[in-house]
Amino acid sequence: MKQSVFSFVVVFPLLLGCGKENIAHRDNVNLPAGPTPTESPAPKSVDAAPSAPPALDFKAAELSGDIRWDTAITADEPAAFEVKFWAKADATRAAVAPPIAPVAFFVMKCCKSVTEVNLAAKHGVYRAENIRLGTGEYTLTIQLGPGKTAERSSVDVVVP
Amino acid sequence: MIRTAALFFLLPRMIWAAACCGSGNLFPALISGDERMQLTATTLLSSVVAEASDTGGYLPRAAADSESRQTLRLDFASLISDRWQVGAGVPVGRRARSRNGSSAEAFGVGDISVMVGYEAVPLWGYSPWKPKVVVFGGLTLPTGRAPFESTSLYQVDALGRGYWNFTLGALAQKIWGRWDLVVLGEAHQPLARQRDLAAGALQLTPSLGASTSVGAGWSYDAFRIGLMLSAIYEGPVHTTGLIDAVGSSQFSAPVMAQVSYLAADRLSIGALYSDATLLPSHGLPLSRSVSVLVQTRWDR
Numbered sequence: 001m002k003q004s005v006f007s008f009v010v011v012f013p014l015l016l017g018c019g020k021e022n023i024a025h026r027d028n029v030n031l032p033a034g035p036t037p038t039e040s041p042a043p044k045s046v047d048a049a050p051s052a053p054p055a056l057d058f059k060a061a062e063l064s065g066d067i068r069w070d071t072a073i074t075a076d077e078p079a080a081f082e083v084k085f086w087a088k089a090d091a092t093r094a095a096v097a098p099p100i101a102p103v104a105f106f107v108m109k110c111c112k113s114v115t116e117v118n119l120a121a122k123h124g125v126y127r128a129e130n131i132r133l134g135t136g137e138y139t140l141t142i143q144l145g146p147g148k149t150a151e152r153s154s155v156d157v158v159v160p
Numbered sequence: 161m162i163r164t165a166a167l168f169f170l171l172p173r174m175i176w177a178a179a180c181c182g183s184g185n186l187f188p189a190l191i192s193g194d195e196r197m198q199l200t201a202t203t204l205l206s207s208v209v210a211e212a213s214d215t216g217g218y219l220p221r222a223a224a225d226s227e228s229r230q231t232l233r234l235d236f237a238s239l240i241s242d243r244w245q246v247g248a249g250v251p252v253g254r255r256a257r258s259r260n261g262s263s264a265e266a267f268g269v270g271d272i273s274v275m276v277g278y279e280a281v282p283l284w285g286y287s288p289w290k291p292k293v294v295v296f297g298g299l300t301l302p303t304g305r306a307p308f309e310s311t312s313l314y315q316v317d318a319l320g321r322g323y324w325n326f327t328l329g330a331l332a333q334k335i336w337g338r339w340d341l342v343v344l345g346e347a348h349q350p351l352a353r354q355r356d357l358a359a360g361a362l363q364l365t366p367s368l369g370a371s372t373s374v375g376a377g378w379s380y381d382a383f384r385i386g387l388m389l390s391a392i393y394e395g396p397v398h399t400t401g402l403i404d405a406v407g408s409s410q411f412s413a414p415v416m417a418q419v420s421y422l423a424a425d426r427l428s429i430g431a432l433y434s435d436a437t438l439l440p441s442h443g444l445p446l447s448r449s450v451s452v453l454v455q456t457r458w459d460r
Contacts, residue, residue, distance in 0.1 A: 076260045113308055
């Protein structure tokens, strides 16, 4: 009696979950076409329209910057974005590399939890991939180099 | 995310109640009867049904948003003297979420806990008013992945809280004939933790948390039915370093209904239904859950 009852309680949940770890997939039902979590979205141009105000402003470094998402961010898929920097005085907005490698992180506004993303230099811009955020409001901060005193600029991000 | 850590730490252990005569346990990690050892297996199935906002409002989960958790928890406790005891609990769980056609799931170990208990007020004779009181201290190890360490969609691989957590509390239990009453209170303090990010170091300092529960039951023959109301508070996390900020606190008040059955002399079976949506809460996901427990005990 004891053995059989214990066996049921112990084995049942293990059977439910055994062998499954960090599996993510996307069902192909009633959904618009989009990248799966295992597919890398094709890189897109991040050239900002010359008239659009820059989203990022680094006064000390005399740089401006823009962030472009591959697709609109959502909690249901890994997201990716690119950051482009250019000299403030350059009306053509030609991409330049900041004097210090930039880093990026999200801060969730409600609970102040910090999510780090890796920025990798790619084709003259900086690219972050595999971003997984829950629904909510965030601040995305781009920072020139590590440390609290490094120059930083932020934009608001809402994840539906 | 949370099911908060306090909820996970306390509720599965509090849902047990003896059929009669103090021979069972209201807190499976603790021996409160006359046993030498006990082993409790708990299977918990829960579903997140709403989000409680920081300001206290409820946002029901959409029909296309399903989040569930299955947990198997083993709790073992043993006397080391007449009044002192030690114990440990190991949870293994699976989390899954499906939302808008995407889904993710993960399986792993949660936060392992150890405890020491002392029977501060023993019941060596009949008393119409004096309860049995066990005081306890606990330590939760951050063996499960924390939300801030998650690499999975929907953070389903976050099966722990991420902090070393010290708990101090007391459990009082009184039985009058077929009726019994239990009151539990505890406070817990997670230790600060540092995260070293490429952008800079973060110091995470959680605030004190606390919980209290009041339950009552009625026994007939080998059966017992009971109700329990809990209030669980988790203090905000203070973040310093890369950013200086204070997070939000969490509060929930789950209501639980229990049924238990003394299947054999040293074997009890129980079931529990818990609903965290009935009373005001804030700052965390709200779940409904069903648990099945089996407890076996060894005589002194």
